Amino acid sequence: MTTHSLLLLPGDGIGPEIMASAVEVIGWFNKRAGKELFTTESDLVGGSCYDAHGVSITDETMQKALAADAVLFGAVGGEKWDNVGYEHRPEAGLLRLRKDLELFANLRPAICYPALAEASSLKKELVEGLDILILRELTGGVYFGEPKEIRDLGNGQKRGIDTQVYDTFEIERITRVAFDLARTRRNKVTSSEKRNVMKTGVLWREVVEQVHKADYPDVELEHMLADNCGMQLVRRPKQFDVIVCDNLFGDMLSDVAAMLTGSLGMLPSASLGAPDPVTGRRKALYEPVHGSAPDIAGTGRANPIAMIASVGMALRYSFGMIEEADLLEAAISKALDTGVRTGDIAPEGAETVGTEEMTRAILDALDSLDS
Template identity: 45%
Template sequence: MHAKIVLLPGDGIGPEIITQGQRVLETVAQKFGHQFDFASAMIGGCAIDETGDPLPEDTVKLCQDSAAILLGAVGGPKWDDPNAKTRPEKGLLGIRKALDLFANLRPIQCHPQLISASPLRQDIIDGTDILFVRELTGGIYFGDSGRSTTDGVESATQSMVYSVPEVERVVRIAGEAARKRRGKVTSVDKANVLEPSRLWRSVAERVMREEFPELEYEVVLVDAMAMHLLSRPRDFDVVVTGNMFGDILTDEASMLPGSLGLLPSASVGASGPGLYEPIHGSAPDIAGQNIANPLATILASAMLLRHSLELGEEATAIETAVSKVLDNGLRTRDIAAGGDAVSTTEMGEAVVNELNAA
């Protein structure tokens, strides 16, 4: 395969972890006989500093012409002024919109080597394997908003809006994913209170009944789901939900394995390139120190191969190499639990070595 991959290092630790992701992809290309051409572009705070825009048009055009995008992280205290005309996070929203990336895929798996890192008991989380499918370009985050003052009292509004096609397409993503996993879909909403959730529930049930009748399907209210994730996470396979609920629930679920440094994510659409990234932030407090955990970015590279390039064997090879590195006891500072820690570069090198040895 010959594919163009765009790298968006971004801010903070982004450049460090993206370097390791690229090393792993280069190793895969060499080992399996592919050619990956890499191009880098700016996004986030560094783009604001350089161009005044968190998402320059050149970055958008480069991404649109690629097979897939690997993103580091954006943001940091330098750009946190609430009165600023633009913020780094606007670049993320912009690239999702420009590429029509309407579904976020976030796997939550508890690595057996790190089971003790979880804040929950082992008997609760052991065997947890959830894929969250979050609608990404609709809902309250993209609804009309504004402020008004009446009789000296200021108020603010934000609209939650979903259309039938928006719900249909993300539920189809969840159904297709469940067919390749354990055959169960859980739809999360707040239909007892919110009208958009009532639409969501009716559309989701129709799509599942008509297009995925062989799958097990259930509906859970979002407040109950927040509790179930902490009491019985093993019961869930694929979870599909709206933008705001997905944002909150996936952050809660990210704590099940005990470290943000191990969790990748993908943002995909109906066609075109997907965007792959670790779920953690830019960690500006440790930027440039070569101590960040690159494994989430490396695992995001595996998702890139599987979902955008349809290279399942190569993706599995990366995931196996990461597992072997953890089996060998290598840990970066965030998962070392007070023991010896390796550097960002050393962890990336260890994964490359396992790939070459396989």
């Protein structure tokens, strides 16, 4: 087997704790293969990097990210860095990684494990068996459009400006990823925008329909305004398979979908670039969708499942190790079936475990399933 290089960027808050869990899982697969299937190198990002170097990510770390087969990212940010200059805030390190690696496609699955159906804020019958995938365009839109500034208008007045911009090629490439993924799932894509009030939404729908008609007529396509999509996610979430949307709406809708599963601590994500024309490999970054949770950092109570599941997404999307990815997902489900729970997914008054115990339960499940 080929040896794959992983750059580990634990970040801030609970990032180092959950990354330690990911390292244990990587070690399990290395041991199973009888060789170093994965090599790892760690570096700083976010607030920890700012404290050490005065920036949220260094040029040297960016070069390591560009050279690695995939990047595993923990979490960044916290109140400690609230007053840091905007260009050096912890989140700027993640934005630079996305930009320099050209990671335009963000995949955020929302899966409700059977054992956690009761943990959702929705009724059990609405979420049990839920398996949807939100595909968010990641490098365009209002987060990157120019001008982006606050102007002083005089007389005590200011004007904040954020610009929503999309070109045809940006919409086309994310749309193709959505249709390709749908073909591996239940063959349905829901395209979500706000064409009723936004010109970018008009263009978005136009391009999606062109791509669909030209190359993917076999895939079911529906259009849904983003506000209605948010409502439908809460009303009847299992109607969806793949949802594709722009940067802003994808950010919002994926967080809504995350809570259907019971906790942000459960969900991984993948950010992918375009295939290399020679090798076919995509630049990729994998991270849990939750934040740095500074309020519990250092207490050993963080839920490591989203970080571990991010390793599973790396196995699937970067390395084509489908059997191993399925095995890891099954181990997470098996561990949950035993009743082990971290605090964020435990019923009120139930006994809880910490990060290390949950990790051990998943490793034990891996041993059991692989025996």
